[in-house]
Amino acid sequence: MADCIFCKIGRKEIPSKIVYEDRQVVAFEDIKPQAPIHTLVISKGHFATLNDVGAEEEGLLGHMMLVAARVAKDKGLDKEGYRVVANCLEAAGQSVFHIHLHLLGGRRFAWPPG
Ligand code: 5GP
Ligand code: ZN
Numbered sequence: 001m002a003d004c005i006f007c008k009i010g011r012k013e014i015p016s017k018i019v020y021e022d023r024q025v026v027a028f029e030d031i032k033p034q035a036p037i038h039t040l041v042i043s044k045g046h047f048a049t050l051n052d053v054g055a056e057e058e059g060l061l062g063h064m065m066l067v068a069a070r071v072a073k074d075k076g077l078d079k080e081g082y083r084v085v086a087n088c089l090e091a092a093g094q095s096v097f098h099i100h101l102h103l104l105g106g107r108r109f110a111w112p113p114g
Helices: 005-010 055-074
Strands: 018-021 025-029 037-043 082-085 100-105
Touching: 005 025, 005 037, 018 055, 025 055, 037 055, 055 082, 055 100
Parallel strands: none
Antiparallel strands: 018 025, 025 037, 037 100, 082 100
16 A cells, blocks of 8 residues: 555655564554553554454464564563554544554553553
8 A cells, every 4th residue: 555654664665663574564663652662563464454354364463463472572571461452443543544453561551441
């Protein structure tokens, strides 16, 4: 997607603080962190929302979750805990329409979420 901000970050056309990258995904620091650690894990391929991901992408989604856990461990969050969030559509707070996981840590989180 030519005008998608996360596609541009994935292609390095927009700079970001990348903390992990492989063939399928990029993880980078959120520009407006909501916690001391706030990293985003995106797919390199463009899918607007979770609703647009087919069953054939099961491996990609599992990989994104494992990358979030790996980055959490790299950042020393694996013992104290962390949160992984995917917002789907406006009611959930999705603002960038390219699938991503939020990895949040370094403080306590309330439940239920706001
Ligand atoms: P959503 O609201 O879609 O679940 O999450 C989008 C996230 O992307 C937000 O936390 C927002 O701060 C982050 N974000 C939006 N634009 C940029 C950008 O250009 N660079 C980076 N690093 N993060 C961004
Ligand atoms: Zn995109």
